[in-house]
Structure formats: structure tokens, C-alpha cells
Amino acid sequence: MLTIDQATYDAIVAHAKRDHPDEACGVVAGPEGSDRPERHVPMVNAAGSPTFYEFDSTELLALYKQMWDRDEEAVVVYHSHTATEAYPSVTDIGLASEPGAHYVLVSTREHGNNEGPVEFRSYRIVDGVVTEEDITVVPSLTPEI
DSSP: OEEEEHHHHHHHHHHHHHHTTSOOEEEEEEETTSOOOOEEEEEOBTTOOSSOOOBOHHHHHHHHHHHHHTTEEEEEEEEEESSSOSSOOHHHHHHOOOTTSEEEEEEOTTOTTTTSOOEEEEEEEETTEEEEEOEEEESOOOOOO
16 A cells, blocks of 8 residues: 655646646655655656656666665656556556556546546556555655654
8 A cells, every 4th residue: 555645645746737748757755665755756757758758867867876875765656647547558567667666657638727637546566467556645644753
């Protein structure tokens, strides 16, 4: 199950809406081994496409160096679908290289002129196997004691 705070959820949805009709993409980093999505990092879709996303390699390398320095990992890897449901495509499954991450998809297909709803779903993708998981949105992530 993915537990995510409201502000991060809202930031991911806002990014997907802002980049529509192109796909948006990004990462939510968190402390290594915590499964806590704490730091939202919107990324540039280097493909600039409504049907495909690609992280900019220079930007992604810089993010991973930053996460290593901060003892963080990619807890959530997200992107949007602009014309289809929020379900991983064959391409998405092939690109899923973080077995511990939650893969969030946001569909903006009903979004229209910033007015329609979005679909927000989360998956685990390990060795090509897609498993949908429940999402709990909480007001904030309380620190562990």
C-alpha cells in the first residue's frame, strides 16, 4: 500500500495537469528503506510527448547523486497518461527499473481545460509483473518515533 501526504498528492496531480497534453514525470524521494515519499521532484519529460515519457538523463543523474548524498531512494516514480487510463503500458512496464518503488500513474484524459477529474493509481512492477495497490492519502506524514 502507498501512503502519501495530501500536499505531495496535490503536487503530482498539479504537475500532470500543468504538462497536459504532454506526459509529466517525476520522482518522490524518501529515506532509504523507509517507504516514505517525502520529497517531490518534478522532472522534465525529455521526450516532450503526449504518448511517451523519458527522464532527461543529465537531470536524472543529478537527482540520483543528490539522493545518494542524502541517503534517499526513489520511493515513488510517477508519470501521466493523457489519453488512456492510469494503467502501465507495455513500455512503462519495460522501463520499470526500481523494484522497491511505487509506480504512480495519473490519467488526465478527462481533464480537458483544467476542469475534469484525474485518475490516480499506484502499482508495484517487479520483473514485468504489475500489481495494483491501495493508496491512502493522509494530511501529513508524521515522523517516526
